[in-house]
Amino acid sequence: MNIERNTALEAWMTEHGHSSNSLAEAVNAAQERLTGRPGGLDGSSVRAWKAGRVRWPKSGARRALEEVTGLSATALGFVPRGRKSSAPVPSQEDLEMNRRALVGGIAAAAVAAAAPGTVAPRRIGMSDVERLQGRFTEIVASDHRHGGQLGIEQRAAALADEALNLQNAGSAAQRVRSNIYAAAAAFRSSAMWAAIDGRRYEVALKHMREAQSLAEMSGDQAIKFRIWSHAGTMYRHMGRPADALAANDVARSLHITRRDPMFASLGLARQAAIAGTAQDRTATRRALEQAQEAMIRADSADFRPVWMLAFYDQAELDSLSLSAYLSLGDYPTAEFHAHRCLVALRPHMVRSRAITTTRLAHAQLAQGDADASLATAMEVQTDAATQHARVSRMLQEFGAALRAKAPGSPLVQDWNEHVAAWRTTV
Template identity: 35%
Template sequence: MTPNVRLKTAVEEAGFTQAELVEKLNEQLRTAGHRGTVSDRTVRYWLTGKSRWPHPRQRAALEAVFGRPTVELGFVPPEGPLLRRTFLASTTATAAGSTLPTTPSTTGRVGTSDVARLRASLDGLMALDDARGGHAALERTALSGAAECLGSQSRASSQRVRQRLLGLAADFTATAAWSNIDARHLGRAQGQLKEALYLARMADDPTAEMRVWNSVAMLAHQRKEHNQAVDAAHAAQATAITRRDPLFASLAHARTAVGHANKGDRQPALRSLGFAEDLLGKANPSTPRPSWIAFYGPAELYALSAIVQDRLGDAAEAEAASHKALAVLPGQFRRNRALATARLGLAQLHQGDTEQACDTASTVFDLMAGGQLPGRMRSLMSDFYRDLQEQALTCPVARAWGDRYRDQWSRK
């Protein structure tokens, strides 16, 4: 049983006592026309981790009191069939309640409202990924969404709806692929990215195509195929959306910078990073964009800059960039905060500050409390442990960190 650290922190930040929280939650329930069913024991079970997924009405009350989705408060939805029924709701009001059926409907015409419902379900998957990272249930549900989109095409009310369904199928498939990249199931991800690219081109959807090339670059990065990573990032730069929206162009250049840095090509890496910074400054934050790119902004660019600087041997600059990333990272990106924290620990370790590095890296386990570390994060922590062994394993602090790392690693 793992304590809910994120809920405890939220309660402390709001200045509530446990009794005050109970009162506020029951007040929200009564306002919504329900009985006040939250007790001191209920809150205690949440804080200790004994209860990890509240009743739907209680989740709504929690979100109203704290102004954030329940997954950001450290709650973890159950796996399996319940995921589809209870957690595909988007964290925004427009998507609330949307779900994917287990099989596509076989009657009636499919119109723009159906497309909107599917898009809202996809947004819900993005929120789940932001909080927990890639895992098998997310992949399965994303593939179910792609299947529904493709199965609905024959009943589309217009050619425009058909194209939008194809684009959504590409996005759902790319989401499944991304889940596998994050979980380090790289073989499955490769096949899904090929399918997603085919669908994106059939849909004539340059945004979906850019998303696929971005993921292809990340897949090549995970496989240490750095030439292919640069090629994929260049392909992302060449998509039509990057000419229309500098935010997408900035991401493509940032991904190129990481590829060059991994190859040890200092000047191309810094040049691409400079392009990414300039383009991000030109992007209009209020422009409507798909939910998958919500992760990208100043915080993510700082985080990618930290990777580039560390790869180029500039650990002090990498540490500074990581601090900047963590300072401006939006609260809902729990997994990305943990990744940026791990990068900060690596940068500190590469400067010889072993004790500080171990303290920093230890907070990754706290940030991800209540769930497994995604495979990509486990790999990064493995990199930290490897470098720690090379530098200072005999140090008491390093030994203690190694013991905790092995304990976390052994958890299923």
């Protein structure tokens, strides 16, 4: 029996700088994330894959390898049991061609499908979509833990490109293609949100335009809502309430808001935050009342997209109410919503807790309670205080306001020492 080397796997490893040992470690870690138990591979296991001695890895290792590489096992040169490989032994020139082809990530599957000896192009299916959706869930979770980080933005943008490469990797039904475009739009909208949260607005605008185009090709109402709603928030943070309201109105005009009261509620809550920035008290209160009414009407349903299920609830409605009333200068009402939000926030909403705590400190200080506000501000976790652009800026503004309220007081000294301690831990 002739044993053929797995040149596709070798080419991928070369392109991505992996040794046999480092790939084994990455696959073991991925298997632990997927199953809760670490994998048992070592460098010799990967060398057996490359040499062709193992033509079809065990299911756990195979799934983890697909997670690490973003490619199917067959695209990586493995052959399912019972199937014979019809490909001839490649020449050195063929190896170089394969190596170049794999640069495109998932798009390498298209090259493999078109190579001599392949019976038919690869068929892209819902399993590919589900894999992308699983990685999107990871992006959403990272955002709620850390928020605004450049690494999250870059990873989400890369995954959007990966999803688009998949479109060229083979044939697919229209429903599958629409779902892939929706996944690409979702990744790009997460890159957009990370840039907004990190106050990188020019970059966020570029992500927004790309996300909008992808969403149109997908026809997915939920992702269109997310993108336009994010745009409204972006313009609000940029101090452009008219543009913010216009963008949010596009989100609220989508028929998904008529079909699902939860989307209607989120659109109204963000409209209230924009109205607060514009100093429109009547519009703020009316929008918040309507947002609350819509949330009460909404069913508790698992059919909503993961990004909606992960963050929008009563706590987020109170968070947007806090933002709106803080902008209006109604500090007692803002404080009320801050406390309600903090009680109801789910544990994974780390970034939101830091933002709400900082806003609460501002509301307390504005009411003259400097001692309570200082204690509240000191509760913000070090990571958020030093690494999250929005939180860092709000805390700087808090420090300036505290110095203006109580110049030369021991409270100011305590705050300065606390900030210095934060900086030494970075």
